[in-house]
Amino acid sequence: MxxxxxxxxxxxxxxxxxxxxxxxxxxxxxxxxxxxxxxxxxxxxxxxxxxxxxxxxxxxxxxxxxxxxxxxxxxxxxxxxxxxxxxxxxxxxxxxxxxxxRQPVPAKQWENLGWSLARAAGTGMRRETAIGLLSHLCELDHDALIAELPATISLLRSNRVPVKWPVLLRDLIRYQRWAPDVRIDWARAYTMPVRPKETSK
Structure with a gap:
């Protein structure tokens, strides 16, 4: 189908x-x-x-x-x-x-891996660690990103950091052909000020 x-x-x-x-x-x-x-x-x-x-x-x-x-x-x-x-x-x-x-709250288009790592940096992860991880992910090609993604998601979820699955899926699809655009979106989301009404899930 x-x-x-x-x-x-x-x-x-x-x-x-x-x-x-x-x-x-x-x-x-x-x-x-x-x-x-x-x-x-x-x-x-x-x-x-x-x-x-x-x-x-x-x-x-x-x-x-x-x-x-x-x-x-x-x-x-x-x-x-x-x-x-x-x-x-x-x-x-x-x-x-x-x-x-248990329907999830609809995701916003900016709630990507950069956004998740920014939440992690605000809830216990060292800022240098979050930036280093984001930088590392952005240096990978698509196959390497797919290989490393499980460890990253495990780290985020073990620390109760939200992952917006539809956004992650969209970005993995885009990364196959438009990786530079996805990397810029992640960087922008990481540096975006936290919105006061952001949900944790």
Missing amino acids: TTESPPDRNGLATYERFMATVRRACASPEGRATLRQGLADNLENPWPLYMHLMPAGGIPVRKDTPPHAQRQAELPFLMTAALYAVHDAPNPRAGDKPLAV
């Missing part, structure tokens, strides 16, 4: 819809466990993830994506789904609240 998914800077509707798909896939213990295992396997054996994501709504890649490029185009979706399953998905086995009553 495919839909149009232009990697635009501000539009998040497609990515919000995909995260709803991920939440549906994680609503069953098997779906959540499978997506979590995908991260443990470094996405080297992704077909089980497809078995849960496709029935839940599919992976939206551009309809004009050539077949030979489809797997690469879908990689950011699989990575984001697996990261969400590990760090934020409610656990059906533990009796967590039903997903229908």
